[in-house]
Amino acid sequence: MNTGTLQRNRQAAGNVPAPHRYEQLAELIVDTIDNGTLAPGERLPSVRAVSEQHGISISTVLQAYRLLEDRGVLVARPQSGFYVAATQGGTLALPSASRLRSKASTVSISGAVAALLEHASNPALVPLGCAVPDAALLRSHRLDLALARAARQHGDRHNVYGTPRGDPRLRREISRRAMRIGHALSPDDVVITNGCTEAFTLALSAVARPGDTIAVESPTYFGFLHTLEVLGLKVLELPTDPVEGIHIEAFARLLDAGPVAACLLSSSFSNPLGVSMPDARKRELLALLARHGVPLIEDDVYGDIHFARERPTPFIALDGGANTLYCSSFSKSLAPGYRVGWIAPGKYAQQVVDRKLAFSLCSPVLPQVALADFLASGAYDAHMRRLRRLLEENLRHLTRAIEASFPAETRVSRPAGGFALWVELPRGFDSRALFDAALELGICFAPGDVFSASRRFRNCLRLSAGWRWSERIEEGVRRLGQLAGRQHRS
Numbered sequence: 001m002n003t004g005t006l007q008r009n010r011q012a013a014g015n016v017p018a019p020h021r022y023e024q025l026a027e028l029i030v031d032t033i034d035n036g037t038l039a040p041g042e043r044l045p046s047v048r049a050v051s052e053q054h055g056i057s058i059s060t061v062l063q064a065y066r067l068l069e070d071r072g073v074l075v076a077r078p079q080s081g082f083y084v085a086a087t088q089g090g091t092l093a094l095p096s097a098s099r100l101r102s103k104a105s106t107v108s109i110s111g112a113v114a115a116l117l118e119h120a121s122n123p124a125l126v127p128l129g130c131a132v133p134d135a136a137l138l139r140s141h142r143l144d145l146a147l148a149r150a151a152r153q154h155g156d157r158h159n160v161y162g163t164p165r166g167d168p169r170l171r172r173e174i175s176r177r178a179m180r181i182g183h184a185l186s187p188d189d190v191v192i193t194n195g196c197t198e199a200f201t202l203a204l205s206a207v208a209r210p211g212d213t214i215a216v217e218s219p220t221y222f223g224f225l226h227t228l229e230v231l232g233l234k235v236l237e238l239p240t241d242p243v244e245g246i247h248i249e250a251f252a253r254l255l256d257a258g259p260v261a262a263c264l265l266s267s268s269f270s271n272p273l274g275v276s277m278p279d280a281r282k283r284e285l286l287a288l289l290a291r292h293g294v295p296l297i298e299d300d301v302y303g304d305i306h307f308a309r310e311r312p313t314p315f316i317a318l319d320g321g322a323n324t325l326y327c328s329s330f331s332k333s334l335a336p337g338y339r340v341g342w343i344a345p346g347k348y349a350q351q352v353v354d355r356k357l358a359f360s361l362c363s364p365v366l367p368q369v370a371l372a373d374f375l376a377s378g379a380y381d382a383h384m385r386r387l388r389r390l391l392e393e394n395l396r397h398l399t400r401a402i403e404a405s406f407p408a409e410t411r412v413s414r415p416a417g418g419f420a421l422w423v424e425l426p427r428g429f430d431s432r433a434l435f436d437a438a439l440e441l442g443i444c445f446a447p448g449d450v451f452s453a454s455r456r457f458r459n460c461l462r463l464s465a466g467w468r469w470s471e472r473i474e475e476g477v478r479r480l481g482q483l484a485g486r487q488h489r490s
C-alpha cells in the first residue's frame with residue numbers, strides 16, 4: 001500500500017543514511033495494514049502501549065503515527081486515538097504517475113467541458129460526475145436563517161454595489177480563519193470573488209499575458225484548462241505522482257528550458273488525483289519557483305474537507321505569501337450557489353482589484369453578509385465536522401464498490417480528503433466509449449481526457465462521491481464496473 005511511497009521517498013533522496021526509528025515504525029505499521037492484520041477503520045494500539053512494546057519514546061511513536069496521518073494512512077480521532085483510514089481500499093493499486101510532456105501547448109477543451117457540465121447537472125443521471133456535494137448534504141439551517149435575516153432586516157441596505165474588495169465583515173471572518181491554516185492575513189489582504197473560479201481567473205490575468213505558459217499538475221482540473229483557453233494562455237503539463245504530487249526535478253529541468261509565467265495548482269486533495277504534496281516537497285517547489293521568479297497560484301478549495309485531524313498546510317503558510325496567490329471559496333464546503341470565494345493576492349493586490357472592478361465591479365452583497373454572520377456564529381466548524389464524516393464515509397463506500405465491480409487491474413486513488421476518486425484502467429481502455437454507454441444507462445461520470453489539454457488519460461475516469469450513499473448510487477457504480485469489465489475483455 002503506502003510502503004511504496006516510503007521507499008520511493010528514500011530512493012528519491014539518493015544514498016541517504018538508514019531510516020529513522022519513527023520511519024521504521026511507520027513502515028512496520030504499513031506492512032501490518034498491507035497484510036490485513038490491521039483493517040480499515042480499526043483502532044491502532046495506544047501510543048503508550050507501542051512505546052513500551054518497542055522500547056522507544058512516546059514522541060517517536062507519535063512521529064510515526066503523524067507521518068502516516070499526513071499520508072492519509074491513519075486518521076486521528078480526538079480523545080480516541082489513531083485509526084486505519086477508512087478510505088484505504090488495499091485490493092487495488094494506486095494510479096500511475098503521469099509522464100513528462102516537455103512542450104507547452106494551446107488548450108482547446110471548452111466544448112468537452114460544456115458538454116460534461118450539462119450531463120453532470122442532469123438530476124436524472126446517477127451523479128458520479130459532479131465535483132460538488134449534494135445541496136442536501138451541504139444544507140445548513142443556520143445559513144438559511146442568516147440569509148433570510150439579512151434580507152428581512154436590512155434588505156435595502158444590502159441592495160447596493162458593494163466595494164470591489166468585498167464586505168469588510170466577511171473579509172475579517174476569512175482572515176480570522178486564516179490563522180487556522182497557519183498564515184496571518186488581515187482583512188485588507190483579502191478580495192472577495194465570485195467563487196474560486198473568479199479568484200484563479202483574476203490571479204492568472206494579473207500575472208500572465210496571452211501567449212504565456214502556465215504550469216499545471218497533470219491530470220488537472222478541467223476548469224483550469226478552460227480558463228487558460230479563454231485567456232489565451234498555454235499549458236505545460238507536469239508529471240504528477242498520486243502521492244507525492246508534481247515531479248519537482250522534472251519541473252526544474254522544464255524551467256531551465258523555457259519561460260513559465262505561473263504555476264497553477266489545486267493544492268489540497270487536488271482535483272482529480274486527490275494529492276496533497278508533503279510539506280517538504282511543497283517547500284522544495286516554493287524554493288524552485290522563487291529561484292525562477294515564477295508566482296504560484298494556489299487553489300485550496302478542498303482544503304477544509306480533510307479526514308485527518310489537521311488540514312494540509314497550504315503553500316501560502318509555507319512561504320508567508322511572498323510568492324503565492326491564494327484562492328479558495330465556500331463552494332465545496334457550504335454554499336456553491338452563493339458564489340462566494342476569495343483571493344489573497346499578496347503583492348499582486350492592485351492588479352487583482354483592478355481586474356475585479358473590470359470583470360464584475362463587485363460581488364453580490366447579501367450572500368456575503370449572510371456568510372459573515374454564519375462564520376461569526378461559530379457554526380462553520382460544527383458543519384464541517386459533520387460534512388467531513390459524511391464525505392469520508394461516501395468515499396469508503398465508493399472505494400469498496402469499485403473494488404467489488406471494476407476489473408481487477410483497475411487502479412484507484414486514496415485521497416485523505418475531498419470527495420472524488422481517480423480511477424485508472426489498463427492502457428488502451430476508452431473511457432469516452434464507457435461514458436457514452438453509461439449515459440445510455442442513466443449514469444454520469446467525468447471521463448479522463450477532460451483533465452488534460454493534450455487529451456491524455458483516456459483510460460481514466462473521475463468518480464465523485466458528493467451524494468449521500470444510496471442503493472441507486474451503489475447500483476450505478478456496479479453497472480459502470482460491469483460495463484468497464486465488458487469493454488476491457490472485448
Ligand SMILES: Cc1ncc(COP(=O)(O)O)c(C=O)c1O
Pocket residue numbers: 131132194195196197198221223266271299301328329330331332336340341
Ligand atoms: C480545483 C477546483 N477549483 C475550483 C472549483 C470551482 O470553485 P467555485 O465553484 O468556487 O468557483 C472546482 C470545482 O470543481 C475545483 O475542483
